[in-house]
Amino acid sequence: MQNFTFVEKVLWAKCGSIVFKTPDIVLTHDNTVSIKKTFENMGGEKVKNPDQLLVVLDHNAPPTNAKLATDYQTVRELVQEQGIKKFYDAGSGICHQIMSYHAKPGMIIVGSDSHTCTAGAFNALAVGIDRTEAAGLWKRSETWFRVPESIKITLNGQLPEGVYAKDLSLWIIGMIGSAGANYMSIEYHGDGVKNLSISERMTLANLASEMGAKNAVFPPDQVLEAFYGEKVKGIWADEGARYFKEYEIDLSDLVPLVAAPHHVDNVKSIAEVKGVKLNQGLIGTCTNGRLEDLRIAAKILDGKQVAAGFQLLVAPASKEIYLDAIKEGIITKLMKAGATILGSSCGPCLGTGQGIPADGFTVISTANRNFLGRMGNKNAQIYLASPATVACSALTGEITDPRTDASYQIKFPFQKEQNATILIQESDNRKSNGVWDYSDVDHLNTDQMFAGNLTYEVLSSDPAGIHPHLFKGFDDSFAGRVEEGDILIGGENFGCGSSREHPAVGLAHAGVRAVVVKSVNRIFYRSAINQGLLLIVSREIVGSYQKNDVLTLDFQEGVVHIGEKRFEIPALPDKLQQIIKSKGLVNWVRTVI
Template structure:
């Protein structure tokens, strides 16, 4: 094979191939408690390669109730029993920041979290998986990968003053959409790359998940060598590699941006949003909680006070970053300005810990998602922006431009049309002839399918516990009326958002026969396969569907009959078909044992 992309080189196969590989690192976090139960269901006793595992307790750190505390203790006991050396207890940091201590160029890394792609900043192939797949890796040490198409993004120029890596990420997301890179690899090329620090690259790679991408990756260049303090070999694409699509971005043209409620690709310029009243801000998380981010915020807040009635929460990404910020006087500056410092945790971002906003609050955050209900309250609105924009906005209590008052007012040029009605199914009954019609619903995310606040209260290994909450915040009729052999019809980017597998587990458990969508998020696709849930991506079928049509699916023939029309559906690769036939990865692994 000649002229390969980065991902083709790492996986050793051409685009479109299915390969089985052993990852260098398997990352899990609080969901380790659930993964352990699934591991036992698979017949697991001793983890095949404990050195492969990296376990970090961070999503509910410290635990917010007794159940979570018991789950944490169960993880600690398992780690000791299985002799897992790479373990970071509550308070050490967020898993994607901790990963920076372990990721190396050319590595293959997987993690039971959608933002595992952050490690692409280190020239690693880093991808998200679900909990069941992580349990399978504990038992077998390898898993399947589809070699994806690759998007090449060429950067030139340098970010202007007041514009940051977060703005670049939002620029790209707004340009291509939240599904614009579904199941693809993103490579960052060009002379502009050398002006981006490792911290900035982590921010950009982190947000690849919000474009639907499998991964994002940066080259093993002099910036990475300075970070490691040594020469690095790494892996990079050939100059003649074939790309699915190519984009060029001039960093000099960028302006401060924000993602407006309730979706990350609903992007507008800060110029357009100035004056919007705010009640709360969040700075930190795995996206923007590094020392460079905290320095930017401290410089803006130094000697000033945040607006009356405004609550500013700051969560450093790790204990080491927290300590460094203390040594440099940053923490004192932030506290004196009126900020509230939280420990290193994912809780405020996810909505499982401190910082849940009140009804009617507008929040500006440096996190990576602004789905309805993301921070724990579906009656609040979340704006996503850079740390500088959040800090300046905190001083005024309204969205403000970090470049100052006398600026050229410019709008964001790539604004996508965003349809807010796509958030909730308002019809009394979406079910007709055994088919649930969500064909007019795009970006149906995993937070809506199963609330993030319940993710660690009800484990994914408890399908009967999941059932009453399926789609509860989206369609209140679904959980009570869904039946065995029902079919779901859905729009674009089905299953986007978090890697939580609860929706796929629940849908498979109630016996849903198939989900047919225009397009699907990559991790949800894997979760569906791993739970034995057939997920068919076919735009033609969705467009042709009318309420009341009965759908007959013949898996053996590979056809769907709808009215007087017959549609062909693709045949899965052999091993993936075996998983479906066994009704999930757990049963398939048991059958292979």
């Protein structure tokens, strides 16, 4: 008798299978206005199942310009016309926090945001998708899933004083790397799990995206039952299930950590960065904006003052959390200490709202990403840390250990050699014989391919508008020189970061024939297929290519030639081949339905 992992049970298929399923919830946020246009391009008029949809306005809430305000109104009108009942207007909160009102054990949840995986805290299979796929779900109600391999992480013991779930998340990311769980399902096991609250589990599940994972999940245990106030019947892995990798962590060994610029897996202990001067701090976001997080910060800041010249921003994750924090006196304590309280939105995290740092600023944030330019200014540096570390650092104006007894100091034991953030110079001329060679660039993220602060200024349904911004700030020559038929070669973990589909849309619109990479981030892989952009994952092909080589590709035959060398392209399932041959999901859906 075979023993199954959690994800094999939910999808009821063996690892490696491709299955089509109908999700219980389809989440969208500000990108709903773009999804609406794509839905209409698919021939959609009436959403097939309005009860499946959860729509939250949060990324630019409240809107920061007239265009965004108009987009918000378009979404309000849409939910009325389509009869979508699960709608949360600006100010209600961040979509992943709102999801806690709707997620249930054993559900399949998808969302057009990479941090949809946060709902794994509720024993749900929760995964990110892109906007085009969301539009397809509006029309068809189902989508495809590849059943991933699973990683088992066993937690033992309890976190020590001054160490939090954010530190544990960073420990794991630093240990396995930002691509260490690429396209995999992470299961959390062990007696240490019962010592983690739902809020802490949400932090851990949220940051699964920064490990490259498809999802992360916790068991349907007594902690979850206490959250719901009733018995729950969830799904969990069988004893003896087979895992791709297994890790065991003694929580008592952990110390406070940060992710240093400009990669989330550039993890260091506080001991290694203590004293780094800071200008700004952020407590909030979908990762650490819950009531527990605000309590921790308020306890540290109560009766004290943030350092002179330091700007501390606080963004509660939802209106309910904001109100509870007011009732408990948390907001008063934070404000008296010098913090500025923002609305419940995502804005500061990705640089679309208040809190954009100045040139030369060093920021410490409880958010989930610290890519170059992530908060809206590529001339700033971002450290990621727990709410306690941010609060303590706000008092001193430098990175500070939150423990009362910080005598236990270690260097982070899993330090990896970090690639410097590469900025391509025009004189490098990365293009030869129609091939763009970025094979030496690992972790090329979607912020580098298309700036995050443009995400809602230029819709993904506007490929011509995307084109001029492709790779700006990474390789400024690309957008002006890319031609139809070009091929792009990339390194490890290509397309990591946000579920933003703009890069795939722009590359397909430019006529790029194929993208060939050593490894790829899961959501970018899906976005490429959805745009009809052929993506080939082959270390052998990338490793064999040398600048000025002649590279040819025959998709029908499934072959790549580099000079005299011949390489077979790994075959895709039939339906995915149909999508690529149709030049994207929009065309495929329009023809099959």
